[in-house]
Amino acid sequence: MVVEPRVKDYICTTAHPVGCAENVKNQIKYVKAQPKVEGPKKVLVIGASTGYGLASRIAVAFGYDADTLGVMFEKESNGRRTATAGFYNTRAFEEEAKKAGLYAKSINGDAFSLEIKQQVIDTIKADLGTVDMVIYSLAAPRRVTPDGHKYSSVLKTVGEEYSNKTLVLKDNTVTMAHIPAATEEEIENTIKVMGGEDWIDWMQALSDAGVLAEHVTTVAYSYIGPKITFPIYAEGSIGMAKKDLYRSSDIINEKFANVTSYIAINKALVTQSSAAIPVVPLYITLLYKQMKAKGVHEGCIEQMARLFLDKMAGEAETDENGFIRMDDWEMADDIQEAVAKNWDAVTSENVKELADIDGYWDEFYNMFGFKIDGVDYSADVDIM
Ligand code: NAI
Numbered sequence: 001m002v003v004e005p006r007v008k009d010y011i012c013t014t015a016h017p018v019g020c021a022e023n024v025k026n027q028i029k030y031v032k033a034q035p036k037v038e039g040p041k042k043v044l045v046i047g048a049s050t051g052y053g054l055a056s057r058i059a060v061a062f063g064y065d066a067d068t069l070g071v072m073f074e075k076e077s078n079g080r081r082t083a084t085a086g087f088y089n090t091r092a093f094e095e096e097a098k099k100a101g102l103y104a105k106s107i108n109g110d111a112f113s114l115e116i117k118q119q120v121i122d123t124i125k126a127d128l129g130t131v132d133m134v135i136y137s138l139a140a141p142r143r144v145t146p147d148g149h150k151y152s153s154v155l156k157t158v159g160e161e162y163s164n165k166t167l168v169l170k171d172n173t174v175t176m177a178h179i180p181a182a183t184e185e186e187i188e189n190t191i192k193v194m195g196g197e198d199w200i201d202w203m204q205a206l207s208d209a210g211v212l213a214e215h216v217t218t219v220a221y222s223y224i225g226p227k228i229t230f231p232i233y234a235e236g237s238i239g240m241a242k243k244d245l246y247r248s249s250d251i252i253n254e255k256f257a258n259v260t261s262y263i264a265i266n267k268a269l270v271t272q273s274s275a276a277i278p279v280v281p282l283y284i285t286l287l288y289k290q291m292k293a294k295g296v297h298e299g300c301i302e303q304m305a306r307l308f309l310d311k312m313a314g315e316a317e318t319d320e321n322g323f324i325r326m327d328d329w330e331m332a333d334d335i336q337e338a339v340a341k342n343w344d345a346v347t348s349e350n351v352k353e354l355a356d357i358d359g360y361w362d363e364f365y366n367m368f369g370f371k372i373d374g375v376d377y378s379a380d381v382d383i384m
Contacts, residue, residue, distance in 0.1 A: 003082055051367075074087040221265075269363075
């Protein structure tokens with residue numbers, strides 16, 4: 001089948017198997033070009049198939065020579081529809097890791113469920129004995145808790161409705177987004193999905209099963225960003241969930257004597273999850289323009305290689321709140337001043353000049369295996 005991108009709103013409903021594999025290989029090549037460091041050797045990555053989790057898995061496998069067990073929630077192909085990008089990414093990663101002599105297995109299912117936690121524990125027991133690092137990189141729209149309750153997260157403000165500029169992804173125009181305030185119940189539900197309860201559950205289950213090593217590091221990801229995005233992110237419903245994630249990191253540190261828990265504050269990047277947030281994609285395009293002009297732009301793999309091979313190699317480098325700041329280059333004064341100025345000035349007419357629209361779309365297509373150099377998109381490919 002010849003696979004073409006089919007973009008609907010902020011998602012592409014097809015994925016290219018060869019392009020996804022190339023994308024993974026390019027990320028591996030980047031990590032291999034960095035100096036290797038001593039680090040954990042058996043790593044569990046929860047949310048391992050796309051975005052930051054995939055890049056984390058690649059960074060630890062090829063930067064630490066670590067064996068990895070990944071958990072993800074992806075769809076296989078049914079022969080007519082392509083699989084999701086994360087499915088092809090994971091298969092390509094496993095192939096490359098095995099070629100390099102590294103253990104790599106993946107479990108495709110709902111990480112929030114008890115069944116998947118048990119499958120992971122059984123796999124660790126059978127294959128690895130213990131793990132010495134747990135990376136928690138889930139981004140999910142909903143969660144079913146073990147008692148059967150279903151919770152959905154929302155991307156809304158807290159307190160008052162908020163209006164600001166946004167990029168309409170279907171035609172690259174700039175309009176106003178009106179973001180409603182979340183109800184108390186919606187905030188609670190968002191915390192249930194994107195907060196830290198399930199991270200603690202994972203650590204408890206792994207600890208109870210005796211599959212945590214003598215010294216374990218765990219890390220989860222968050223975003224803070226500039227004032228423009230505060231109402232929708234840091235102070236919005238997702239921000240409330242992230243505050244719960246920070247508290248959960250403290251709880252993990254207190255509860256498990258053998259575990260050191262961290263929060264890494266990552267850079268705003270195009271991923272399947274961030275594309276869905278209003279206001280944020282416009283900020284990302286303005287940010288990319290400035291960071292590329294100053295030569296400090298990073299994608300997921302550059303961020304995660306810097307996190308694991310630099311900031312977390314040895315004693316982790318943290319700020320006064322204990323956070324590992326991967327957004328240091330994004331938040332630099334000169335970058336933020338230029339972005340804020342352009343934020344005020346940007347309109348549908350000048351957006352192509354002020355913002356890196358092409359860069360945004362390239363990264364967007366790349367996530368689904370499209371527009372990758374060296375891939376023949378006119379060729380028939382096996383989508384299974
Ligand atoms: P993503 O959408 O690319 O990746 C999400 C991962 O979670 C995928 O591997 C997916 O298969 C997995 N997943 C989702 N639901 C699952 C379930 N029920 N069971 C098992 N696996 C499941 O998202 P992204 O952006 O990489 O996000 C990862 C983390 O990084 C999130 O905590 C996010 O808030 C954080 N972050 C993202 C930033 C961004 O700009 N994209 C910036 C800073 C932090």
